[in-house]
Amino acid sequence: QKEVEQDPGPLSVPEGAIVSLNCTYSNSAFQYFMWYRQYSRKGPELLMYTYSSGNKEDGRFTAQVDKSSKYISLFIRDSQPSDSATYLCAMSVYSGGGADGLTFGKGTHLIIQP
Amino acid sequence: DTAVSQTPKYLVTQMGNDKSIKCEQNLGHDTMYWYKQDSKKFLKIMFSYNNKELIINETVPNRFSPKSPDKAHLNLHINSLELGDSAVYFCASNLGQLQETQYFGPGTRLLVL
Numbered sequence: 354q355k356e357v358e359q360d361p362g363p364l365s366v367p368e369g370a371i372v373s374l375n376c377t378y379s380n381s382a383f384q385y386f387m388w389y390r391q392y393s394r395k396g397p398e399l400l401m402y403t404y405s406s407g408n409k410e411d412g413r414f415t416a417q418v419d420k421s422s423k424y425i426s427l428f429i430r431d432s433q434p435s436d437s438a439t440y441l442c443a444m445s446v447y448s449g450g451g452a453d454g455l456t457f458g459k460g461t462h463l464i465i466q467p
Numbered sequence: 468d469t470a471v472s473q474t475p476k477y478l479v480t481q482m483g484n485d486k487s488i489k490c491e492q493n494l495g496h497d498t499m500y501w502y503k504q505d506s507k508k509f510l511k512i513m514f515s516y517n518n519k520e521l522i523i524n525e526t527v528p529n530r531f532s533p534k535s536p537d538k539a540h541l542n543l544h545i546n547s548l549e550l551g552d553s554a555v556y557f558c559a560s561n562l563g564q565l566q567e568t569q570y571f572g573p574g575t576r577l578l579v580l
Contacts, residue, residue: 391508398571441510450500454512457510457511459507
């Protein structure tokens, strides 16, 4: 069993829809949770960062962490074609990754249809 | 200004060759990393380095060796390249445990023929 499970998709939704992306994990030591967005042939860029359980909102993006269920989510409201990308969840035991680095899910390929 | 840069962007080479990928960060960060992203987009840590300590993921073959000439650079040397080394290699950096996140470079696409 991989440490982080993420459905690779593709996930295709119409413009304006609410998108829900999810990851589950097995390592209860993870405390820091991130979502990265990766456009084709580009490096990952950080979208959201959360520590421990709870919600965090930034514009159209909301990140949720449920440590009791080992489940994290990213919601995108009013989705736009420019949101089409691969979304990677990442997590770590130490802030910033530490010596162990970040552990990533496989990424979900999201397509927003105009 | 590019925060984390890598050269080359693309690298095509023959099996058995030795090659290097360079990474530079201008963020003043203490810790740098190398990640490998395979054909299925799975991103996995290879090395972390913070001037004092090199941590190697146990699954990385010893043909791969990071070398840091100074705090702002972490290069990746690969000896005796194999077909399975074909992937995208990303460099990343952060300010150790004081910084929330890692900043990634644009990646180097390596194709071994």
